[in-house]
Amino acid sequence: MVEPIDTTMRLGRRSFLKGSGVAAAAATVAGTMAEEVAHGADAAPPSSGPGAVEITLSVDGKELKSSIEPRVTLLDALRDYLNVTAAKRVCDRGTCGACTVLIDGKSIYACSMLAIEAQGKKITTARGLMKGDELHPIQQIFWEKDASQCGFCTPGFVTACAAVLAKNPKATFEDMKRAVDGNICRCGTYEQMFQVFEQLTGKGA
Amino acid sequence: MATANETKTSSYRVIGTRPIRHDGVDKVTGRAVYGNDVQLPGLLYGRVLRSPHAHARIRSIDTTKAEKLPGVFAVISSADIDPHESKMAELGEGSVNLQYLCENVLARKKVLYKGHAVAAVAAVNAHVAEEALKLIEVDYDPLHAVTWVLDAMKDDAPILIDDLKTEGAPLPHSKGPTNIAQHIVFSKGDIEKGFAEADVIIEREFKSATVHQGYIEPHVATALWSPDGHLSIWASTQGSFTCRQQTAELLALPVSKVTVTPCEIGGGFGGKIRVYIEPIAALLSKKSGRPVKVLMNRADVFESTGPTPGSFIRVKLGAKRDGRLVAGDAWMAYDAGAYPAGIIGPGCVCVFSCYDLPNARVEGFDVVLNKPQTAAYRAPGSTNAAFACETVIEELAEKLGIDPIEFRLKNAAKEGTRRPDGPAYPVIGLVETLKTAKAHPHYSATLEGPNRGRGVGCGFWMNAGLKSSVTAHVNGDGTVTLVEGSTDIGGTRTSIAMQLAETLGITAEEVVPRVVDTDSVGYTDVTGGSRTTFATGWAAHDAAIDIVKQMSARAAEFWKCSPDEVTFDRGLFSSKSHALTFKELAGKIQETGGTITGRASVEAKGVGATFGTHIVDVEVDPETGKVKILRYTAVQDCGRVIHPSYAEGQIQGGVVQGIGWALNEEYVYDADGRMRNASMLDYRMPTAVDVPTIEPVMVEVPNPRHPYGVRGVGEVPICPPPAAIGAAIYNAIGIRMYELPMSPPKVCQAIINEASAK
Ligand code: FES
Ligand code: FES
Numbered sequence: 001m002v003e004p005i006d007t008t009m010r011l012g013r014r015s016f017l018k019g020s021g022v023a024a025a026a027a028t029v030a031g032t033m034a035e036e037v038a039h040g041a042d043a044a045p046p047s048s049g050p051g052a053v054e055i056t057l058s059v060d061g062k063e064l065k066s067s068i069e070p071r072v073t074l075l076d077a078l079r080d081y082l083n084v085t086a087a088k089r090v091c092d093r094g095t096c097g098a099c100t101v102l103i104d105g106k107s108i109y110a111c112s113m114l115a116i117e118a119q120g121k122k123i124t125t126a127r128g129l130m131k132g133d134e135l136h137p138i139q140q141i142f143w144e145k146d147a148s149q150c151g152f153c154t155p156g157f158v159t160a161c162a163a164v165l166a167k168n169p170k171a172t173f174e175d176m177k178r179a180v181d182g183n184i185c186r187c188g189t190y191e192q193m194f195q196v197f198e199q200l201t202g203k204g205a
Numbered sequence: 206m207a208t209a210n211e212t213k214t215s216s217y218r219v220i221g222t223r224p225i226r227h228d229g230v231d232k233v234t235g236r237a238v239y240g241n242d243v244q245l246p247g248l249l250y251g252r253v254l255r256s257p258h259a260h261a262r263i264r265s266i267d268t269t270k271a272e273k274l275p276g277v278f279a280v281i282s283s284a285d286i287d288p289h290e291s292k293m294a295e296l297g298e299g300s301v302n303l304q305y306l307c308e309n310v311l312a313r314k315k316v317l318y319k320g321h322a323v324a325a326v327a328a329v330n331a332h333v334a335e336e337a338l339k340l341i342e343v344d345y346d347p348l349h350a351v352t353w354v355l356d357a358m359k360d361d362a363p364i365l366i367d368d369l370k371t372e373g374a375p376l377p378h379s380k381g382p383t384n385i386a387q388h389i390v391f392s393k394g395d396i397e398k399g400f401a402e403a404d405v406i407i408e409r410e411f412k413s414a415t416v417h418q419g420y421i422e423p424h425v426a427t428a429l430w431s432p433d434g435h436l437s438i439w440a441s442t443q444g445s446f447t448c449r450q451q452t453a454e455l456l457a458l459p460v461s462k463v464t465v466t467p468c469e470i471g472g473g474f475g476g477k478i479r480v481y482i483e484p485i486a487a488l489l490s491k492k493s494g495r496p497v498k499v500l501m502n503r504a505d506v507f508e509s510t511g512p513t514p515g516s517f518i519r520v521k522l523g524a525k526r527d528g529r530l531v532a533g534d535a536w537m538a539y540d541a542g543a544y545p546a547g548i549i550g551p552g553c554v555c556v557f558s559c560y561d562l563p564n565a566r567v568e569g570f571d572v573v574l575n576k577p578q579t580a581a582y583r584a585p586g587s588t589n590a591a592f593a594c595e596t597v598i599e600e601l602a603e604k605l606g607i608d609p610i611e612f613r614l615k616n617a618a619k620e621g622t623r624r625p626d627g628p629a630y631p632v633i634g635l636v637e638t639l640k641t642a643k644a645h646p647h648y649s650a651t652l653e654g655p656n657r658g659r660g661v662g663c664g665f666w667m668n669a670g671l672k673s674s675v676t677a678h679v680n681g682d683g684t685v686t687l688v689e690g691s692t693d694i695g696g697t698r699t700s701i702a703m704q705l706a707e708t709l710g711i712t713a714e715e716v717v718p719r720v721v722d723t724d725s726v727g728y729t730d731v732t733g734g735s736r737t738t739f740a741t742g743w744a745a746h747d748a749a750i751d752i753v754k755q756m757s758a759r760a761a762e763f764w765k766c767s768p769d770e771v772t773f774d775r776g777l778f779s780s781k782s783h784a785l786t787f788k789e790l791a792g793k794i795q796e797t798g799g800t801i802t803g804r805a806s807v808e809a810k811g812v813g814a815t816f817g818t819h820i821v822d823v824e825v826d827p828e829t830g831k832v833k834i835l836r837y838t839a840v841q842d843c844g845r846v847i848h849p850s851y852a853e854g855q856i857q858g859g860v861v862q863g864i865g866w867a868l869n870e871e872y873v874y875d876a877d878g879r880m881r882n883a884s885m886l887d888y889r890m891p892t893a894v895d896v897p898t899i900e901p902v903m904v905e906v907p908n909p910r911h912p913y914g915v916r917g918v919g920e921v922p923i924c925p926p927p928a929a930i931g932a933a934i935y936n937a938i939g940i941r942m943y944e945l946p947m948s949p950p951k952v953c954q955a956i957i958n959e960a961s962a963k
Contacts, residue, residue, distance in 0.1 A: 071332065080250075080331070085242040086235025088471070090421045091503045095885040098421060126235035139233040146225050146850055149695035149858060151232030152422045152471025158233060181894045184885065186419045186472050187695060188861030189854060190893045 055119055059084050060128025068115050074108075075099045077115035078125070086125035086155045090184075097183030098156040100163075101125050107163035107179075126155030129162055138162050138200065145195050149187035157183050157193060165200065173201050218775065219706045220913060223850045224713040226699045228469075240425035240441035240468040241500055248427070249278050249327040251489050251499035252334040253482065254341050255509060256316035256323055259350035259575040259878025260363060263314060263343060266324055270340040276333035279492035280341070282324040283311040286488060287457060294454045296447050296731075301479070305544035307455055309578055310484050316345070317365050317543035318577050319879045320508030322481070327489035327497045350575040350878030354517050354538045357384045357574035365543065365573045372545070386545035387571035389553045391625040399532025399564030403523025407600050408534075411593040413927075413945035414871030415515040415540060418582045419862070419890050422471020423506050428486035429496040436463045436487050442480075443473040443692055444731030449723045451480040456487060466722040467692045474862070475581030476511050478731050507883035511580020512872060514540035514548050518593040520556070528607045530616045532564040533557050533625075535594070539586065541571045542578035551667070552586030554626045555924075556594050558665040559635060559816065560616045565625040575878045581733065583859060584666040584920035588866060588927060592945060595662045595928030600941070609661050609932070610643045610818070634842025634906030635663065635816035641904050642818040647838040656825045657835065660932025664817045664924025668917030669734025670809035673741040674727025677705060677748045679756070679801040683788030685709065687718045687748075689741055690729030695858075695919070696851040697737040703847050704742040704913055708749030710776020711787055727806050735917020738847055739908075740809035746912045747805030755801045756790055762797050811910025815917055817841040819860070819925040823933040830953030832868055832934060837899045839925075844916025845907040852918045856901040859922025865891045867927035871946050 052067040057074075059082060066081040075092070078084040078101075087110050090098040094112040101110045102124040129136035135143060138161050148154045157180055164171050164179040171179070176197040185193070231237035268280040289303035307313075312321045324341050328334035349363040356362055364382045371383055374390040400406060427439040436458060442448040445467040453460045470477065482499040489497040501509070521534040535556045539549040553569040582588075602612035617636050623629045642648055642661065652659050678686045687702055702716035729741065753773050760778045761768040763785075770780045776787045785793075794801050822835040839856050846852045869889045873881045882888050907914025931942045940955050 069332065076331070079241070083244055085238075088235075088239070088422070089241060089500075090423065090471075091885045093503065093884060093886070096421060126233070130234055135230070135233065142233045143225065143229045146223075146229060146696075148226075148229075148232050149854055150420075150422070150470060150472045151228075151237055152239060152469075154232050155235035158235075177893050181892050184421060184890055184892055186421045186474075186862070186890060187854075188858030188891070188896070190861065190891075190896050191857045191899055192850075192854065193893065194898065 053116065055116055057082065057115065057118055057123060058121065059123045060125055070114060070116050072115050073111050074113045074115045074118045075110035078110060084125060084127070086127040088152055088155060097160060097180070098153055100156040100159045100183070102159055102163055105163065105166050107160050126158045129158065136162065138165065141196050141199050145192055145199070147189055147192035147196050149189055153183060153185040157185070161200065171201060173197050176201060217707055219703045219713055220845065220847050221849065223848060224699060224703065226696050227702065227718055228693070228698060237469045239422060239471055240427070240439060243427045243439045243468060243498065245427065245429060245496040247495050249329065249489070249493055249495045249497045250331040250334050251325055251327045251486055251497045252331065252338055253322045253485060253499065253505070254324040254338045255505065256312065256319060256321040258316055258345055258347050259319045259352070260348040260365070261316050261345040262348065263312060263316060263323070264346055265344045267342040268324060270342070271326060271337040274333065274337045274340060276329040277326060277337045278495060279327040279489045280324065280337065281485070281488045281492060283313040285492070286311055286455065286484070288313065289455070294450065296450060299547070301451060302545065303454055306451060309544055310455065310481065318575050320505065320577060321543065322485070322509065325485045325489060325499070327493050327495070352575055352874045352878045354515060354540050354572050354574060357572050358538060358570065365575065369573060384573040385570050386541050386573050387547060387549060389549060389569040391553055391567040392565065393562070393623065393625045394564030396532045396534055396564045396566045400523045402525065402531050404526040405601060405604050406521065406523040407597050407604065408519065408521035409597055409943060411518045411520070411596065411943050413516050413589045413592060415512045415576060416582070416866050416870045417507055417512040417888065418474035418476035420472030420474055420476060423501040423503060424477065424482055424510060425498065425500045426483040426486045427496060427498040428483065428490040430487055430490040434462060438463065438465045438483050438487065439468055440465055440483055441470050441477060442467055443470065443477045443694070443733050445690060445692065445723050446728050447478055447731050448480055448483055452483050452487060455484045464722050464724050467720060470692050470694055473694055473732070474583050475585055475733055478733060479511060479580055481510055503885060504883040507888060508880055509577055511578060512576070513582035513585060514579045514589065516540065516589040518589060520593045520597045522597045522601055524601050524605060526605065528605055528612055528615045530560055530562055533562045535567045537567070537569040537590065538572055539569065539589070540576055540579050541573045542576045543573065544578045545571055545573065546579040547571055548579050548581065548586040550586070552590045554624065554667065555587035555665055556590035557625055559618055559663045561618050561622045562625065567625050583862060583923040587664065587666055587924045588863065591662065591664045591924040592927040592931065595925070596931055596941065596943070599932045610639055610648070613663060614639050630814065632906065632909055633814055633816060634904055637904045637906055638816055638818040638840045638842050641902060642820055642840045645820065645838055645840065645902060647820050647836060652822050654824070656827055656937050657822065658933045658936030659820065659822050660929045660936060661818060661820050662925035662929030662932060664921050665814065666735065666917070666921040666924065667814050668739065668812050669736040670740055670812040671730035671734065671736055672806065672808050673729045673744040674806040675741065675744045675748050675804070676726065677745070677752060677803040679752060679791050679794060681792055681795060683711065683791040684715045684717055685711065687716050687745060688721055688726050689718060690726040691720065691737045691741045692732045693720055694732055695855065696848065697732065697741065700738040700847045700851055701742045701745045705745040705749045707913070708746050709752060709787055735815070735919045736809070739812065739911060739915045739917055740807060742847065742915055743809050743912060744805045744807045747807060748803035751805060752801055752803035755803070756794070759794055759797045760785060760790055763793065811908065813844050813908030813911065813916035815842055815844070815921045817921045817925055819929045821926070821929045821933050823930060823937055825934055825937045825952065827938065827956055830949035830951070830956060832930065832947060832952060834864060834897045837897055838902060839899060839922055840902040840904060841922060842906045842916065843903045843918050845905055845914030846903055847913065847915060849903065852903060853901040855919040856922045857899045859919065860899050860926055861891050861896050863923040863926025864896060864930070866923070867930040867945060867947055869946050869948055871948070
């Protein structure tokens with residue numbers, strides 16, 4: 001099974017450069033970059049645009065700070081700078097839905113928004129839909145219906161569904177289907193998702 | 206190896222049930238760690254420079270400016286990797302030519318397709334890496350490109366690989382350099398005689414476009430080359446051991462110096478077996494002294510990783526008036542892509558695999574051309590072949606006035622039928638799927654309305670066995686930790702755990718499956734060939750038998766009797782006077798010698814082939830040529846079904862991909878050999894609004910050679926859809942389609958042609 005992502009290893013870069021100790025640490029995989037470890041601390045990276053700015057993003061109920069260039073998308077900021085990885089990078093062009101997050105409750109492709117634009121807004125990823133250890137009702141139904149194969153599209157579908165229902169709790173089956181028509185599931189689990197929609201909307205169209 | 210008899214019980218308790226996958230919560234919450242979720246301290250971002258030309262000689266590569274850009278830690282090109290001789294390395298499911306693999310990873314003297322990797326950069330962030338790529342100066346000498354398979358076979362075609370030798374059957378007229386990498390000939394009986402006996406003969410030509418596996422997770426690899434010389438890789442791969450083998454061979458390292466950790470994988474479908482960026486990440490890490498993550502973007506995935514072949518196929522079939530097929534002849538040319546790929550092999554095996562043909566000949570060509578090197582895609586080679594053969598079968602049935610399923614039943618392959626490539630079938634279930642389809646209410650339902658039609662089609666896949674290892678540790682609380690090397694792409698943690706649980710008489714939830722790195726489990730071949738539930742499940746069964754043996758011995762110690770007096774049935778150990786459940790005994794094992802670990806490594810023989818018969822209703826819009834799927838029923842022999850939901854999910858998923866292949870998906874090339882639609886917007890894969898409810902109907906013809914009767918399930922459902930949809934289109938508008946995809950422009954054009962011919 002999968003190691004949870006937030007296994008935090010508070011390792012600084014310098015200790016890494018000393019070698020073997022870190023190799024062993026690295027071998028424990030995943031989620032090793034603590035929020036405190038500054039990104040790209042080596043040198044001010046060159047930038048063809050304006051330089052990095054300090055920004056604060058409210059993500060899944062936490063205020064996260066980082067120094068981010070204005071050209072960085074919200075998706076890359078979440079994933080590469082803040083180690084929030086539930087939203088997936090698939091096309092980076094607004095064509096697949098895998099990076100869907102909620103911005104103040106509305107679904108947005110995180111690859112199609114700049115991180116600086118998201119300041120002051122409430123950003124929710126699939127991870128943040130949980131209440132503590134409890135699954136969000138939509139996650140609960142996705143889980144019960146076992147509606148995934150590889151699961152890579154799942155966080156995007158879950159957040160897209162959450163947005164529709166947040167906006168319109170009476171959404172019909174067809175509304176749900178339309179709401180996810182910008183999301184691609186290459187494993188073709190649409191049939192299982194239809195079952196999820198049926199349950200969510202209290203029976204078909 | 207354990208035999209079926211050891212575990213045979215009249216009814217199963219776990220097999221055939223639908224437990225929720227062990228990693229379900231991780232998947233719905235986004236906690237699961239996929240390749241691009243791996244973070245390491247000091248991580249650098251790697252990006253690859255790719256050829257803008259489909260075919261060119263590389264005169265020089267100058268990386269000096271890129272190296273000087275602040276924030277850049279390493280720049281590499283083919284100069285950083287030693288060349289390999291043309292030598293084959295075994296990869297379990299197939300083998301790989303190291304010279305070609307090496308040149309595909311980083312082009313040496315020539316680029317052979319647009320997107321061919323030329324150099325790579327590791328930098329402090331992705332933006333800097335991308336800026337650095339622009340500073341690398343490559344001097345190209347562009348050459349003519351060829352992207353259509355028949356053109357690449359011509360005498361005056363541009364030659365991609367100067368010293369390419371044709372493998373396999375000799376070519377009668379071959380002289381000088383060639384793009385034909387392999388020539389296959391299978392034959393059975395005497396086709397001249399066969400066709401002479403035929404009352405009806407139909408011969409047709411078929412084209413299909415290149416399509417991509419389309420897994421939504423792009424390729425990603427993170428490498429850490431430690432100062433002590435050990436290389437660790439976190440990859441999105443269908444096979445961690447295959448990844449280790451290829452990377453070690455390319456970098457001339459012993460396999461023991463390379464550890465590959467398979468991350469969660471966002472789909473593969475055959476396309477994540479060959480390495481592309483793992484060696485690049487490793488070299489960048491070595492040069493920079495840092496961990497490096499190389500991530501592809503979506504255009505890279507389309508342009509630089511294995512699509513599956515475009516093809517040209519000619520099929521000729523002859524039948525007697527009574528509906529008996531007497532002869533078949535197939536001529537098949539498949540794209541190899543930039544380097545030999547061999548998907549033609551299974552294509553040739555599959556083309557007539559559904560039928561009992563007394564006389565048959567199959568000739569096939571693997572043809573090198575200026576596209577990315579092709580790779581497996583769900584029943585590789587079979588879908589192209591099925592589209593051709595099944596369409597001719599439909600036409601014959603129509604001409605003979607026989608119901609298409611009845612016609613197939615008259616000629617269906619069964620136990621003992623010898624395929625043109627040689628083997629005779631053991632127990633198979635094609636006839637059962639045909640009968641089930643015929644009796645299904647869908648087949649007899651009335652279909653009213655203009656421009657609507659129904660079609661059927663069959664498909665075959667041979668499935669794979671190969672090697673798998675597991676170890677299983679009994680925990681004191683009665684649970685069992687199952688350690689395995691099979692990447693879980695669609696629920697195999699659970700389908701394997703269920704076979705262990707069944708054998709031990711515990712629940713699926715009491716098994717804790719772990720997919721681990723290459724140092725932590727025995728050699729395991731790729732998750733591919735529909736083999737994982739079959740072969741790794743078999744290993745889990747054998748490991749459970751090992752546990753039962755050891756636990757019986759412990760029970761005997763407790764009860765002071767001989768181990769022979771201990772029997773085990775459905776989770777209960779007993780002797781004449783005592784009994785303990787699996788859980789009770791597990792709680793005592795620490796008192797009697799400590800932990801019990803069961804282990805098994807199998808090289809699974811006795812693979813069971815799978816067949817499917819699909820029924821589809823469509824409606825064609827005569828104005829736009831758009832085809833809408835109204836209803837879909839997919840009947841498949843699944844062997845014994847371990848987890849019905851997952852088997853159904855595989856069938857539905859395969860059909861969705863088959864629908865995409867049939868109706869929309871294609872690589873569009875311009876005259877210079879550049880792909881013009883390398884994005885998810887322009888390469889259209891089906892979404893929720895494109896697919897109807899797909900009803901899977903599972904027929905269970907257990908594989909007598911597997912302990913639980915398992916056959917592979919995942920691949921065959923992609924094979925029938927294009928042919929079945931083609932037949933439905935014909936029945937809707939009276940026009941036969943001979944080219945994939947049957948996209949709106951092509952259907953529209955066919956309608957216009959038909960009208961002007963009248
Ligand atoms: S990654 Fe954002 S829509 Fe595809
Ligand atoms: S479950 Fe694999 S892409 Fe949706």
